[in-house]
Amino acid sequence: MIYQQCTLSNEVIALDETQGFKETARHTLNNGMAPDSVALSADGTELFFNAHNRLEYWQDVDADQRSAFYCVDSTTLEEKWSIPLAGQCEHFAISPDKRFVYNAHYDRMFVSRVDTHTQEVKRIRTSALGGHKVRVTKDGSKVYVGSIVWATLDEIDTETAKLTRRMTFDDNVRPFAISPDGKTCYLQKNRFHGLHVIDLEAWEITKTVPLIDLPDHPTPSEDRYPFTIDHGVEITPDEKYIVLLATTGHYVAIYSYPDLEYVAHVPVGKQPSYLIISKDSSKAYVSCRRSNQLYVISLKDFSIKHVVEVPGNYPQRIVADH
Numbered sequence: 001m002i003y004q005q006c007t008l009s010n011e012v013i014a015l016d017e018t019q020g021f022k023e024t025a026r027h028t029l030n031n032g033m034a035p036d037s038v039a040l041s042a043d044g045t046e047l048f049f050n051a052h053n054r055l056e057y058w059q060d061v062d063a064d065q066r067s068a069f070y071c072v073d074s075t076t077l078e079e080k081w082s083i084p085l086a087g088q089c090e091h092f093a094i095s096p097d098k099r100f101v102y103n104a105h106y107d108r109m110f111v112s113r114v115d116t117h118t119q120e121v122k123r124i125r126t127s128a129l130g131g132h133k134v135r136v137t138k139d140g141s142k143v144y145v146g147s148i149v150w151a152t153l154d155e156i157d158t159e160t161a162k163l164t165r166r167m168t169f170d171d172n173v174r175p176f177a178i179s180p181d182g183k184t185c186y187l188q189k190n191r192f193h194g195l196h197v198i199d200l201e202a203w204e205i206t207k208t209v210p211l212i213d214l215p216d217h218p219t220p221s222e223d224r225y226p227f228t229i230d231h232g233v234e235i236t237p238d239e240k241y242i243v244l245l246a247t248t249g250h251y252v253a254i255y256s257y258p259d260l261e262y263v264a265h266v267p268v269g270k271q272p273s274y275l276i277i278s279k280d281s282s283k284a285y286v287s288c289r290r291s292n293q294l295y296v297i298s299l300k301d302f303s304i305k306h307v308v309e310v311p312g313n314y315p316q317r318i319v320a321d322h
Contacts, residue, residue: 002015010051011028011029015308029051033053034052035070042099046080047077051067067103069101081119093143094136097140099115111145131145138182143155151169153185153198174189179258186235193219194210195209196208214265214267219248220248230245232286242255247273270288282298282300283298
């Protein structure tokens with residue numbers, strides 16, 4: 001099963017890949033609440049997602065009801081419980097054991113950690129506003145939070161729930177990936193067509209890799225904030241490739257891992273903005289938010305296996321049960 005979040009139609013949609021991506025369930029939020037990130041519970045019976053009120057983007061910034069965290073049945077998508085979150089929540093990351101979800105906040109200097117067993121919310125301080133992307137290390141010991149306002153990367157120790165280190169960049173931090181051993185970060189920025197390689201032990205950038213441009217098609221930046229160029233980076237579970245999205249270039253780039261040599265690229269729909277990799281490393285699932293499509297790409301021969309017309313508006317974040 002694929003679970004597709006759609007920002008502008010305020011929906012999370014379940015698509016059964018075994019039935020040609022047939023829609024099997026849909027959860028629609030009301031009152032302008034737009035879902036953001038999605039994750040599955042350890043046993044796969046529950047789906048978690050957060051949402052914020054996009055109709056009140058700059059209003060009521062102190063209201064605890066402006067964002068919320070939801071738990072729904074993964075088969076029916078019927079709500080089981082929900083809790084309020086402060087301010088404007090952004091992306092989240094779930095711990096390896098699937099118990100704790102770390103929600104970033106755009107307008108708050110903290111991460112909201114939701115205990116999915118008890119529904120308790122703990123606020124963990126960050127160093128900057130503009131919390132956007134979040135990652136948890138594979139061993140669950142560290143959380144990393146990037147800012148799209150103050151251009152920082154924060155490191156949080158999960159045992160102490162304390163901020164431990166901060167790195168500042170020359171532009172705002174977009175998606176990033178953490179190596180399976182927790183020692184390296186691969187980080188994208190606004191207005192930069194490529195990624196930085198960060199040694200997390202030395203806490204410094206050790207390499208910068210520009211991504212390819214298609215022939216006669218330079219990859220542009222958006223002409224307004226947040227000036228996106230690339231938005232998506234994932235390491236395959238078999239650690240053979242690192243897959244990246246050229247969002248304004250409308251293609252997927254595949255590089256070898258960990259040496260970061262160009263392997264292939266695959267043109268896709270308009271504004272690819274999020275990707276996941278199947279657990280067996282055979283496929284990449286890429287949502288294209290401007291063309292309302294989901295692409296399924298083979299990582300064996302780099303061909304397009306399926307193009308799914310998503311039955312929602314502005315598809316972005318995805319999670320799969322396989």
